[in-house]
Amino acid sequence: MPDLKGLLPLLPSHLPRYFPSKRLLCLSNGHGEDIIAVRVLQALQKQADPLQIAALPLVGEGRAYHQAEIPLVGAVKAMPSGGFFWMDGRQLARDLQGGLVQLTWSQLQEIRRWAQQGGMILAVGDIFPLTLALLSGVPYTFIGTAKSEYYLRDDNGKLFAAERLDAWSGSVYYPWERWLMSRDRCRGVFPRDTLTTQILQKLAVPALDLGNPMMDGLEPTETRSLVYSESVASLRRSSWDSVSMAPSQQSVNVLLLPGSRVPEAYDNWQYILQAVAGVIESFTAKPLLFLAAIAPTVRLEPLHDDLEAQGWSLVSAVGISASRRFPDSAAQWYQQGKATLVVSQQAFAGCLHRADCAIAMAGTATEQFVGLGKPVVTLPGKGPQFTPKFAEAQTRLLGRSIILVRNPTQVADALQSVLQNPEQLEQIAENGRRRMGAPGAAQRIANYLMQQF
Template sequence: MSDLPRLSLALNSPATTSALRLLVLSNGHGEDVIAVRILQELQQLSNPPDIFALPIVGEGHAYQQLNIPLIGSVQIMPSGGFIYMDGRQLVRDVRGGLVQLTRSQIKAVRTWVNLQKKSGNKSAILAVGDIVPLLFAWGSGADYAFIGTAKSEYYVRDEVGLLQRKSKAARWESFSGSVYHPWERWLMSRPHCKAIFPRDSLTTEILTKWSIPAFDLGNPMMDGLEPSFPQGRLYRGDAEQQEIIRPLIVTLLPGSRPPEAYANWEQIMVAVSSLMEIPKRDYLSRTESMVFLGAIASSLDLNILSQSLLSQGWHLHSESPVQIYDINALTFKLKNAYIILTQQAYNDCLHLGDLAIAMAGTATEQFIGLGKPAIAIPGNGPQYNPVFAEAQSRHLGSSLILVEQAAQVGQVVRSLFNDPDKLQAIADNGLRRMGKPGAARRIAECLLDKLG
């Protein structure tokens, strides 16, 4: 779709009583999802803005679910947005039309802003992601706000001080006193920048040292994760007895991008086997049975994962040992262990799991944000490769345990569950780094106040 029809749609959309027209810029699927969570809350407020969007990466399907009009050209690049992982991905994107697409999108943003001015509409921009949408917003000449999803001070420091790094090149990440570089802070401190929403309290604290309008309102990634069952169900009066007799539940997070996720699944199954080989009585007072909950994205083919299980000796089983909200879930059994594959009960998988075996981005962070440990196995990418996994482990601290080989997972779990103090520290750490639910509503209210 060319820019002209989209811009005409943006200009000629039905008028409302709103005093503000808001253009949302985001650069990735995860960023789109975070933006949409906030936009849903904005739409629930009195006198909400008229909302438009331009996904800089991908096709913006999340926006289409809310019927939010797109104002410019969109295109899926070969890298899927992971060009910072590998220079070769950038070369592929350039050959795939990245430069032309970027020029077109910059023009679309400026044209949209100018059209609003000529029509007498008050307009503003919400940038979600990293420096790319932030640059777009600054270059538009309109007022703007920024939700920084890509960076956290936890990548380079914790509450005590800077992290010890093996590579000298790693010092570049915080050479100026923050994970956000001087040019990024300059963009955040311009007069047209009305609000910055960092990922966590530590990042907010650092940014405010430069008179940046940063607000510590939480991380929208932790919103909308309520399970299908009452959360009090996990804490009944006979909780201690129930804890003794219930099985160990492990959530499996292979990621969402094919074909990478299928390769991740094979690594995760090696980890599952290593865990099944460790006698549970060595480290748990629970029953011998184990349950693995596979949280499978809708973008993946369950048949491929099912065939993988059948080829390894698992067989379909008619009954599920735990209740999840998905009548189409598939249950497999091998010895005293069960694997449940679900594409509809993601939240239940997060809440029921005692720990996770993870090779995913957002899903891993959300699991840890619930106060639980995750064990990660670096894959071959393009997303969940050793570079990404190492950076994620710095961001999430003690809550994410990296192993070099999938076969090591069993021993790591045995050691972990023999250390109650470490488990408590992990719980506190996860809640602190990912924040409390409700951030989307708080950000929406602040946006309307600062931009409207």
């Protein structure tokens, strides 16, 4: 039998040069990226003829994959920076001391070993997994979560004055990133929004506008939302009716998002609790319910200690009407005056839908909340992720849905202002849907990937 590999260079250029077996390896670099990847992989698992699927989380330990029972290959390890070493040279030094080079080399070798049996790579995140996908030697696709043209331009395509130098190449993606996305073995690029897709298409990148899988898996389980003003209620009815009160006594539901990377999340939590204290002092007309959606990577003990230091008392959920239909039986409930605070690690989607607004110092979770059409007040922290630079960039990414303040004492006034402005809330709802897209992207991407086999 002739050696078919020797004939590959003679094939017409319009024919595919690789014939992948039905194997897929997913590379992702962060907790949020892992969750996005899981959505797509779960959609693939539901196909009539499913693929053989594995994952390699490049940052962290891949808890989202473990929870979804998706098998891992290669070594995993949590780095001190949580994957944000590029934002601070000191964090890079800590990661290097923690074995970053050895870990990356080991992961690359594992990817190449996996690729020897054929298959396709799905890279999720930024240039790091994209580069490793190219080095694998097999076909690959890319879900770009880290970059959007909204970082550089508004909805009309007009460049922000401060970002004109960054737009020198015509896109938020640099030429070397577009080179990786335009190789023959790159079978598809899935940007996070329509604006980014359109610009990449003009630059010869095989980009497809299939939506943003960040918005998948967030379906509400209830039917009505509690909102601060009755005029806003007429604009947006979405998710919750669990507090047994008369309409005039319905609570203001505030989502708390300290982020998923430790130890930074603990510092963020302290900032957020300072803001919560100001909200309690300012919002006296109605009861307050704070919904703390805590990532599984975060230990609850430090959060509990900070709550007690701020005057919160741990109480039984039995006496709290808000707990009757709350979807996390393991949640911890706290009380301070008329205010209630619940800490949950198992009801992320429920918390997002039940909240009217958010105090957030997070990345992906903030974007998902904005995609539901709701306002966020954010403030910068110590980093390495949520620095003033990161917070400012996030306001460009998410537009009018984000209100950036400088310190916790300004949060209450910002929330009062936006929640009593129905016109602004309507604009925020429309902006969130446009920038984050509708649910269903994971299924659309999964269908496209199946076609490649």
